[in-house]
Amino acid sequence: MYGGDIFAKWRDREITFIGEGVKAQFDNTQQTPLGFQWRGRHYEVLKMLHSAKNPEGHLQYLLLTDGGIFSLALKREESKADLCRSRWFLNFRVKDEREANSNGPNFSSSSIEMKGLLQGKELSPISLVPLLLANVAYYHGHLCPELAVGYRAALVAQEELGFSRHNAHNFFIVAENMTSAIEALQLITGCTIGNQNFFAYDLGKHVYYFGSYATAQEPGKALRLALTNLVVDLSPKGELGRRLFSGEANREEQKEYQQAINDAVQKILHLAPQDLFTKTRISLQPPRAGGHLDYTCCSHCGEVTVRGKCHLLENGFVCPVCFAKAKM
Numbered sequence: 001m002y003g004g005d006i007f008a009k010w011r012d013r014e015i016t017f018i019g020e021g022v023k024a025q026f027d028n029t030q031q032t033p034l035g036f037q038w039r040g041r042h043y044e045v046l047k048m049l050h051s052a053k054n055p056e057g058h059l060q061y062l063l064l065t066d067g068g069i070f071s072l073a074l075k076r077e078e079s080k081a082d083l084c085r086s087r088w089f090l091n092f093r094v095k096d097e098r099e100a101n102s103n104g105p106n107f108s109s110s111s112i113e114m115k116g117l118l119q120g121k122e123l124s125p126i127s128l129v130p131l132l133l134a135n136v137a138y139y140h141g142h143l144c145p146e147l148a149v150g151y152r153a154a155l156v157a158q159e160e161l162g163f164s165r166h167n168a169h170n171f172f173i174v175a176e177n178m179t180s181a182i183e184a185l186q187l188i189t190g191c192t193i194g195n196q197n198f199f200a201y202d203l204g205k206h207v208y209y210f211g212s213y214a215t216a217q218e219p220g221k222a223l224r225l226a227l228t229n230l231v232v233d234l235s236p237k238g239e240l241g242r243r244l245f246s247g248e249a250n251r252e253e254q255k256e257y258q259q260a261i262n263d264a265v266q267k268i269l270h271l272a273p274q275d276l277f278t279k280t281r282i283s284l285q286p287p288r289a290g291g292h293l294d295y296t297c298c299s300h301c302g303e304v305t306v307r308g309k310c311h312l313l314e315n316g317f318v319c320p321v322c323f324a325k326a327k328m
């Protein structure tokens with residue numbers, strides 16, 4: 001698993017997501033960051049604890065600074081003119097012992113998570129996970145067992161079918177649920193709803209199909225993964241569940257629930273693939289994608305609509321919403 005060993009050292013600490021672009025000073029000869037500016041303060045690098053390239057080829061550094069331990073990444077951005085620009089990105093900060101103990105872990109029930117998301121900076125600290133999953137959790141807003149399931153499924157399929165974000169356009173994914181798992185799958189694989197090669201049908205099952213589009217040279221291949229381990233099931237039942245979701249739970253109960261979430265995530269990350277999923281090679285036709293986007297204005301409401309979704313009536317194209325209203 002990506003970066004697993006180094007991060008295991010920090011497993012029991014907590015991290016706070018930052019996700020902000022920063023200015024950094026880099027020493028070219030030593031190939032190490034010397035310091036960076038964040039929120040009006042300069043952080044001096046005392047020691048580089050770890051550096052690695054993530055699957056996208058971005059350099060990631062774990063740095064001990066005079067203001068704590070930070071994860072800093074150098075991200076290359078490809079521009080249209082084929083020029084590469086690089087930007088420094090502060091991923092997260094590892095809370096130090098003192099902070100972690102005095103504050104206690106922040107609870108994250110769905111309602112509190114939302115609050116954290118809206119406030120932006122107040123995301124719940126989480127126990128440490130591989131950097132790739134940490135990035136997914138930052139995008140998603142929190143870390144949860146379903147997110148970890150999507151992460152594992154994505155990595156298993158990528159390895160089995162030999163795909164990555166670079167050749168994602170040759171692949172498609174079908175998911176039988178609409179949980180947090182599909183966020184991880186899209187972000188890691190690059191097969192997304194927007195790219196029209198991710199299809200989700202909510203059947204409430206952690207079943208995923210990964211397929212490659214057939215070409216003249218190669219027939220399509222597909223893999224079915226089905227979660228067979230109940231490790232994701234930890235929604236609190238009965239009175240405790242009601243208290244947690246209505247926000248009436250006390251701090252102790254909240255802490256306990258958060259601990260259960262963290263434990264489930266760690267379990268999902270460390271189980272062997274065959275203890276999580278059944279894996280079957282199948283043949284599969286890709287679902288039909290939306291295709292080319294040709295726009296027109298609805299002759300009724302005037303709003304921009306994909307032409308293929310419109311109905312052609314005698315007075316011109318009518319969007320599906322106006323068409324449905326007219327039929328009522």
Ligand SMILES: [Zn+2]
Nearest residue numbers: 142144147180
């Ligand atoms: Zn989630």
Ligand SMILES: [Zn+2]
Nearest residue numbers: 298301319322
């Ligand atoms: Zn209309």
